[in-house]
């Protein structure tokens with residue numbers, strides 16, 4: 001039996017509730033297949049498109065009618081955890097019933113501790129919300145004061161601060177549920193970013209990268225495997241160019257070399273590769289895998305995906 005943290009990409013979950021309801025079925029099937037194989041599975045997910053959508057919906061509604069409240073980022077993150085967690089736990093529960101398995105599944109609204117002095121607060125880098133063209137991006141910069149960047153050849157997106165995860169407030173609860181053989185959905189959207197205050201924690205305006213939060217979770221749970229499921233089958237070099245090449249595996253040295261050569265786009269593939277490296281580096285029993293949500297089963301069988309092995 002392996003302990004596997006599975007991280008589902010926010011972009012791999014579709015752009016709206018209808019698309020997401022469809023995509024979670026693939027995720028549920030992939031997750032339940034892993035459980036059926038006898039693995040202990042802990043589920044994490046992204047929220048980039050979703051947290052951006054929630055935040056701008058409140059912002060636009062407030063602009064139209066000042067009586068409608070603006071919604072702070074930590075609260076938007078919490079809403080995205082609830083909304084995505086609901087879809088996932090509903091789909092996983094159905095798949096478990098279909099397979100006549102009696103495990104239970106629940107979402108833990110999770111706070112993730114960050115450093116209030118993290119330089120990321122001065123350097124927004126996390127793409128969120130939908131993709132727009134250059135003209136719309138310029139308009140959004142002017143009218144909404146957003147910072148917009150080009151995101152992996154897919155268009156322009158708003159970026160917000162993305163501090164690194166340091167700890168998970170609800171870790172003991174997650175461990176208890178996992179030890180009791182329950183399926184747990186946690187660190188959604190990288191977790192709600194919080195810093196310490198007098199009595200506990202308070203939320204801060206940021207979006208943690210779920211790849212880093214999932215690697216932190218996998219490390220703290222001493223998992224055997226971190227599986228990052230996204231929209232591409234494999235990590236590539238020369239991404240988007242005519243000489244694009246799929247990578248079946250990546251060593252620690254190759255990761256450093258390709259990062260130096262800027263092969264992985266910031267805010268998309270770069271954090272995934274860095275998160276995998278941080279999880280496996282120095283641990284011979286740990287493996288990380290980057291693969292597509294649709295081909296998760298084949299990837300676990302070694303037929304596709306990019307494997308990152310430490311040691």
Ligand SMILES: Nc1ncnc2c1ncn2[C@@H]1O[C@H](COP(=O)(O)OP(=O)(O)O)[C@@H](O)[C@H]1O
Pocket residue numbers: 008009010011012046048152154229230231232234235236237238239263264265267268269270
């Ligand atoms: N070197 C690369 N290899 C493969 N995909 C890459 C690379 N660089 C950037 N990408 C892009 O990164 C995307 C995955 O990142 P992202 O969309 O942020 O994932 P998610 O939301 O699923 O976590 C891929 O779909 C692809 O468009």
Ligand SMILES: NC(=O)OP(=O)(O)O
Pocket residue numbers: 008009010011045046047048049189190207208209210211
């Ligand atoms: N929070 C986060 O990393 O979301 P994505 O996976 O959607 O980028």
